[in-house]
Amino acid sequence: MDAERSAPETLENSPQRPSVEFIALVALTTSLVAMAIDTMLPALGVMASELGAASPNDRQLVLSAFFGGMMVGQVLCGPASDSLGRRRALFIGIALFVVGNLMCALAPSFGVLLAGRALSGFGAASPRIVSVAMVRDAYGGRGMARVMSFVSTVFILVPVLAPSIGQGVLVVASWRAIYWGLVVMAIVNSIWLALRQPETLPESRRVPFSVRNVLSGAAQTFRHPLTLGYMMGTGVVFGAFINYLSTAQQIFQEQYGVGKLFPVYFGLLASGIGVASFVNGRLVMRFGMRQLSRIALVGASSLSLVALFGAALWHGHPPLPALMAYLIPCFFFNGILFGNFNARAMEPMGRIAGVAAAVIGSVGTLVALAIGTPFGRAYDGTVLPLIGGYLTSGVLGLLLTTWAERKNEALGASAQ
Template identity: 35%
Template sequence: MSTAAVTATAKTGRTPGTLRYALILGGLSAFAPLSIDMYLPALPRMAADLHSSAPTLQLTLTAFVIGLAVGQLIAGPLSDSLGRRRPLLAGLALYAVASVLCAVTPSAELLIAGRCVQALGAAAGIVIARACVRDLFSGSAMTKFFSMLMLVSGLAPILAPVVGGQVLRLTSWRGVFVVLAVFGAVLLIAAAVALPETLPAERRRPARIGATLRGYAGLLRDRSFLGYSASAGLVFAGLFAYISASSFVLQGVYGLSPQEYSLVFGANGLGIVIAGQVNGRIVGRVRERALLTAGLCASAAGGAGVLLAALTGVPLGVLLVPLLVMVSSIGLVMPNASSLALAEHPHHAGSASALLGVMQFVVGGLATPLVGIGGDTSAVPMGAVMTSFAVVALLTFATLTRRRAA
C-alpha cells in the first residue's frame, strides 16, 4: 500500500488500509509491556541462578527503562528527518540481536547491560508507532485509534506473564529472552513487508542537532504538552511500581506460584484492555480531558486502596480489587494523554512522541529503586509508591493544563 493510500484512508477516521497495519502498530506499541512483563515470573529464579539479590535484578527493569528513554530521544527526531521506516527497521534488528545476548548472559551485570541495549531497539518501535498515528489522525479519531491499539498492545501484559510462566515450565528463564528475540524478528519481517511510509519526503525536517534541541526546548516550554506528558508519566510510574514489585510481593509475601501470579497479572492486563475499549467507544461524546481526569482519579483511588489494604493486613482477595482499579486506569489515561499531548504538534510528531515516551519511562524508572528501598517483605512499599505517584499526577495535570482548558 502506498503512502498516499494510507493517508487518504486515515483521513476518513477508519483503520488505515488493512487490519495488518493496526496489528503491526499495536505490536510495536507492545514492546515495552512484553519485554518487561514476560520475565517477571522468573525474577526470583534469576536471582538464584545468577547469584544475585532481588534489588540487583530489579535494576534490569531500570536499565530497560533508561534505554527506552534514551532510544526514544534518538529515534523520534531521526524519524522526523529520515522517515519512519528506516529508523524502525534498524531498531527492530537491534532488539532481536540484544535479546539473544540477554539469553546467553552469564551474570546479572551483563544482563543489565544487555537489557539497556535491548531497550534502545525497542524504543524505535514504541516512539515511531505513536508518530505514525499522529501522521494519520487528528482529534477524536486519533484518540479512538490509540484506544484501538490498546486492544492489540494491551494483550501483551495479559499474555506475557502467562507465556513467561509456561516457558518456565519447559525451560529456564533464558528461554524467555529467546521468545522475545523471535518476537522482534517477526515484527522486523512484518514491518519490512507490510508497513508503509507514513511521513512523505516533503514533510520531513533536516536532521540537525541544534534544531532538534530547540524543538525539544519548545515542547518543554509548552505547559499543556508538559502537563499531559508528565501526568501520564507519573501514572506510568505507579504502574511500574506494581510491575517491579508484584512478582516478589504476590509470590514471596502472599505465596502465589509463578503460574498463579501470571493469572493475576493477566487479569489486571485485561482491565487495561477493557478500559481502553470503553474509552474508544465514548470518546467524541465525552471530551478527552474529562476521560483523562476520570482515569487519573481512578489511579489515585486504586493506589490508596492498595496501600490501605497492605497496612491493615486484609486477605489477598481484598487487595486485588483496588489493584485492578489502579492498573485498569491506564486504559483511560494513556490514549487520552497521548492524543492531547500530540494534538498541537503535527510537524514534530517524532520529537513530541519521543518526549512523551521519555516522561513515561524516565519517571517510571524512578519507581523501581523506590520500591526496592522499602524491601520485598510487604506490599506497603508498593502501595505507598503507587499512591504517591498517582496523587502527584493528578495535581500536575490540574495545575499545568488548567490554562489551556480554560
C-alpha cells in the same frame, strides 16, 4: 505493477488501507516492548539467582535496565524517524533489540545480562515511539485518542498472556529460551512490517536530522503547557506501573505464595487495563480526554487512599482477595489514563510529531523511573510501597494535569 503499487509507498497514497489493519499493525509492533517486559517476570528470581545477583531486590534491575535503555533510545529515535522516515527508524531499532536479546540469551553474568537488557531497551524505543508518531501522522485530536485506545486494547492482551508464556518456557527450558523467543519474534515482526506497512511520513514532510532541530523541537515541547503537564503526568502514572511490574513477582509468588498461578493474577489485572482502554475508545469521542482523565485520576487517588489505610490495618499484608479488589479497579482507572495522557500531550505537536514523541517518551520514562524505582526498592515484604506509589502518582497526576489545562485555557484566552 499497477498504478497503486507504483506510487510512493505512503499512508496518504493508500486510502484503501482499512483503519483496522493499521491499528493492528501498530499494536502488534508495539507488543515487542510488552513481550520484552512481561515474559520474563516469572523468571526474574531464577535469573538473578543463577547469575549471582547480590540482593533479592536486584532482580528488579532487569526491568530498570530495560526502561533506562529505552529512555535514552527515545531521545534519538523520534528525530531519526522525522528525518529517515518511520519504517527505516523502526528497522534500525528492531535490529538493536535483536542484538540486545542475543546478549541476554548468552549472558555469563548478571552484569552482562543488564547490559543486554539496556541495549534491547534502547532498540525497543523505536517500536514504542515511532508507532505513536505513525498514529499522529494519520490522526489528530479525539480521533488519535480513539486509535491509541484501541491500540492499547490489543497491546494489553500481550501482558495478559506473556507471563504465562514465560512460565511455560520455564517448565520445558531455561530462562535463556525466553530471550531466544524474543529474537525470533522481532525478526518475524520486521519481515511482516516490511511487507505490509507503508511509510506514513512522505519525503515532503521530513525534517533533516540535526542537534539544532532536536533542541528546537524539545524546547517547543517543554514550552507548551498542555504538552508539558501531560508529559509529566504520563511519567508519574507510568512510575506507579513500573513499581508494580518490579515487585509483582515478589508480591504474588513470594509474599502470597501463589506459585505457578502468578501469570493468572497478573493477566487478570492486565485485562482490567485492556477493558478500560477499549471502553475509553468508545467514550472519548463523546466526553473528551480531559473529562475522562479527571474522573480516572480522582477515582484512582481516592481508592488508593482508602486501600492504604486498610492495608496498614493488616500490617501491610491484606488478604489476597482484598488486594485484588483494590488493584482491579485501580488498573481500570490507569487504563483510562494511558491512552488519553499520551494523546493529550501529543495533540499540539503535529508539526514535530517525531521529536515530540521522543521527548515525551524519554522525559516520561525518566520521571517514571525516578518515582517507580525508589518505591520498588522499598519493597519490604508488604504491599504498602505498592499502594503508596499508586496514591502518589494519582495525586501528582491530578495536580499536573489541572495545572496544564488551566495554563492552556489562559494561553488560548490571551491568543484571542
